[in-house]
Amino acid sequence: MTKEFQRFCAVDAVPANGKKAGRVNGTPVLVVNTKGKLFAVSAVCSHQEKFLTAGRVRNCRITCPLHGAQFNLETGEAMCLPATKPIATYEVRVVDDWIEVAV
Amino acid sequence: MSDQALEKGQARCPGEPSTQEIIARDRVKAPQWVTSESYQFMGDEDVSVDRYIDADYAQKEYDRLWSRTWQFACREEHIPEVGDYYVYDIGKHSFIVTRTAEDQVKAYYNACMHRGTKLRPSGTEGSATVFRCPFHGWTWNVDGTMKEVLCDWDFPHVNKSEFSLPEARVELLAGFVFINMDKDAPSLAEYFGPEAMSHIEQWGLEDRYIVAHVSKIIPANWKLTMEAFMEAYHVLETHPQVSVSNADANSQYDTYGDHVNRFISSLGVVSPHHRGRYSEQDVLDQFTVGDASVLEGADRTLKEGETARQRMADMMREMFSKAADTDLSKVSDAELLDCFSYTVFPNTFLFPGISLPMVYRFRPVADDHRKCYYEVFFMHPVPANGERPEPACEEHLTEHQSFCEAPSMNDGFGAILDQDTENLLLQQQGLEASAKPGITLGNYQEIRIRHFEQTVDKYVNS
Ligand code: FES
Ligand SMILES: [Fe+2]
Numbered sequence: 001m002t003k004e005f006q007r008f009c010a011v012d013a014v015p016a017n018g019k020k021a022g023r024v025n026g027t028p029v030l031v032v033n034t035k036g037k038l039f040a041v042s043a044v045c046s047h048q049e050k051f052l053t054a055g056r057v058r059n060c061r062i063t064c065p066l067h068g069a070q071f072n073l074e075t076g077e078a079m080c081l082p083a084t085k086p087i088a089t090y091e092v093r094v095v096d097d098w099i100e101v102a103v
Numbered sequence: 104m105s106d107q108a109l110e111k112g113q114a115r116c117p118g119e120p121s122t123q124e125i126i127a128r129d130r131v132k133a134p135q136w137v138t139s140e141s142y143q144f145m146g147d148e149d150v151s152v153d154r155y156i157d158a159d160y161a162q163k164e165y166d167r168l169w170s171r172t173w174q175f176a177c178r179e180e181h182i183p184e185v186g187d188y189y190v191y192d193i194g195k196h197s198f199i200v201t202r203t204a205e206d207q208v209k210a211y212y213n214a215c216m217h218r219g220t221k222l223r224p225s226g227t228e229g230s231a232t233v234f235r236c237p238f239h240g241w242t243w244n245v246d247g248t249m250k251e252v253l254c255d256w257d258f259p260h261v262n263k264s265e266f267s268l269p270e271a272r273v274e275l276l277a278g279f280v281f282i283n284m285d286k287d288a289p290s291l292a293e294y295f296g297p298e299a300m301s302h303i304e305q306w307g308l309e310d311r312y313i314v315a316h317v318s319k320i321i322p323a324n325w326k327l328t329m330e331a332f333m334e335a336y337h338v339l340e341t342h343p344q345v346s347v348s349n350a351d352a353n354s355q356y357d358t359y360g361d362h363v364n365r366f367i368s369s370l371g372v373v374s375p376h377h378r379g380r381y382s383e384q385d386v387l388d389q390f391t392v393g394d395a396s397v398l399e400g401a402d403r404t405l406k407e408g409e410t411a412r413q414r415m416a417d418m419m420r421e422m423f424s425k426a427a428d429t430d431l432s433k434v435s436d437a438e439l440l441d442c443f444s445y446t447v448f449p450n451t452f453l454f455p456g457i458s459l460p461m462v463y464r465f466r467p468v469a470d471d472h473r474k475c476y477y478e479v480f481f482m483h484p485v486p487a488n489g490e491r492p493e494p495a496c497e498e499h500l501t502e503h504q505s506f507c508e509a510p511s512m513n514d515g516f517g518a519i520l521d522q523d524t525e526n527l528l529l530q531q532q533g534l535e536a537s538a539k540p541g542i543t544l545g546n547y548q549e550i551r552i553r554h555f556e557q558t559v560d561k562y563v564n565s
Pocket of ligand 1: 216218220236238240241
């Protein structure tokens, strides 16, 4: 199955330093606007399946609010324990004032 | 020899101006914290080497020194919002340092009250609405009170009000969060003493932010590593490229109470070791600063009678004002130019100057007294618009990397730090191989080391 870009939300819904979670084909996706760029990653932590949505973003990393695992938003790489596996990352683009994500 | 008439510790580099005489000639005058002196002779016996080479000694330090001293755990800017936290470790100890209210920070022992799991991984920071153990999910509120026990019917013996997270003491000073495990320790103000406190309070370090953070494992005892930065006596041999324009042999050394000491090492003047061999123009020509890029393209030809030091101060005032977008018109020439290095016991250096604006932190690597973890923070003034940038994240180097490999490290400064640390393995090994049971110290130029080790002794032996 080829990945197709789908509308996620309006660009205004994710301002600088903002983030927004939603589902794309049933998959929970988190879009983050940081350092002047949009990132789309899985909204679920690879450690114990908690939502990352409320996690703090700093230096292009998101921290799981519950157990403190950290992930690189660009690559999905797990940066510290308790996570050892990456989270999925998705292509993201802006078309006609819409954020689109390919899941 | 006339020197023999002097009391021990009173001799100074002969025939050279003192640091105070150098600074007194500056155009923009220095404040009182710069112009005062506080040297005291503290004996001239050798300092025993067991402190550097003995694993049992390191264990005593954990039991008696680290457990009773105030330590810089993080900066307030690491945890600006309620629920933000930073994990600070010392040896096997670990603390979650978290903001619990706008003006309140707490430090929790980082261990679950159920079966002990660390609530947050070491070496991390983030933000929390609750602290939830990843094992069985016991949960605490950000204020440390217990929130939830799964299947509490099985724990009738757990009284929630007695299961708050245990705390270490916390005090805030100049943007730094200090913690202390000892309930009976003096307050931070008593610990530093009035004189050192007044210095720290005048620097405005709360208005700086971390623009770069580089760390590296050093293959030597933490104290040995710190002591490599406590004197300018090594500059001639270790840093030949900067020695011409550094008043090294006539730097000033001061001690304050048990926990603070400093040196002032003036720059932009010819070193006593090079007296007569370099002109003022030569000094200016070879002068570099931490961030040399700010001086690119500057006019470097001295006028008749003009000194290299004054030209450097004027240039740096202009360049740093622009680069940092702050007003430096009232900052003294000395604060702009010179290296002010303070040790805050046990493991932190503060450099309140403008051209060399660092904080260093040193910690032993747990279980290995022959290795330490050295961190360099560069602190810039918060921009004039008041918007505080995010603190830089840590760039970690392995033992065999050069400091120059850290992306945010300036090459000239990285090379100096390499020189400072490259000899440390040889020193560690040499102390282990030595037939001599103690190290020998200069009375004046190495007073910070003696002062520091005497305080180490006070903790370890009591
Ligand atoms: S060890 Fe923490 S909940 Fe069991
Ligand atoms: Fe040095």
